[in-house]
Each structure stands twice: as structure tokens, then as C-alpha cells.
């Protein structure tokens with residue numbers, strides 16, 4: 001979503017409605033995606049603590065429903081109690 005006018009994000013470097021530069025937004029989304037990939041990899045490698053840290057970092061950058069489920073799962077596997085109830089930041 002465009003942070004300026006809230007137009008739907010179309011994967012372009014420039015907002016189709018207001019023309020805002022979305023390059024930074026794209027970089028943040030890509031970073032969050034990579035963090036989630038790394039988090040899933042950490043789960044596969046039986047390292048839920050690292051998976052939780054990576055998923056939390058991804059959610060901090062760019063919050064998504066899927067990322068939230070990943071974070072909750074990693075949190076549960078890491079044994080940190082009720083997942084998602086603790087608001088960070």
C-alpha cells in the first residue's frame with residue numbers, strides 16, 4: 001500500500017495514483033520477505049529461537065497476516081508462552 005495516498009501497491013517503483021517513490025517500500029518488503037524465508041529455514045533446521053527472532057524482525061519491518069502466523073508458530077515452538085499477545089515497539 002502506498003504510504004502517501006494508500007493506493008494499492010502494484011509492485012512498481014512509483015505509485016500509480018500519486019506518483020510517490022516506492023523504492024524504499026519495495027526494499028523493505030523484500031527485506032521482510034527474505035527474513036521470513038530465513039525464519040522458515042531456521043524452523044526446518046530445528047532452531048525455533050532464531051526463527052522467532054527473524055519472524056519478529058520481518059513483522060517489525062512489514063506486518064502481514066502470514067508473517068504473524070509464522071511468528072506465532074515460531075514463538076510457540078520456542079516455548080515463549082502466549083504467542084502474539086505481547087506487543088513490541
Ligand SMILES: [Zn+2]
Nearest residue numbers: 002005015018
Ligand atoms: Zn500514492
